Amino acid sequence: MSDPRRDPLPLPPGWKGEPAAVYGLEHPIVCPGCRSEIDRLFVVRLYRARVNFMSSLPRSGRLMVCPLCRVPLPGELGAVL
DSSP, rough: OOTTTTTTOOOOOOOOOOOOOEEEEEEEOOOOOTTEEEEEEEEEEEEEEOSSSOOOOOEEEEEETTTTOOBOOOOOOOOOO
């Protein structure tokens, strides 16, 4: 029997479109939202849809979420230059 955590993750109900990226974790963690053990994170793109003032905030960004319950997770996406 296959382990559902190792199979490709289906998109959660109500999810519109594909996640920007799916990252695998070196070691499984427990989601603080649904308390499930997960070994991947979805990364979704943030974009500024509307602002009523001159904003110095970025126009876009990234947010990591649990692939099962979609709770935002703390973390950092970094790059080696």
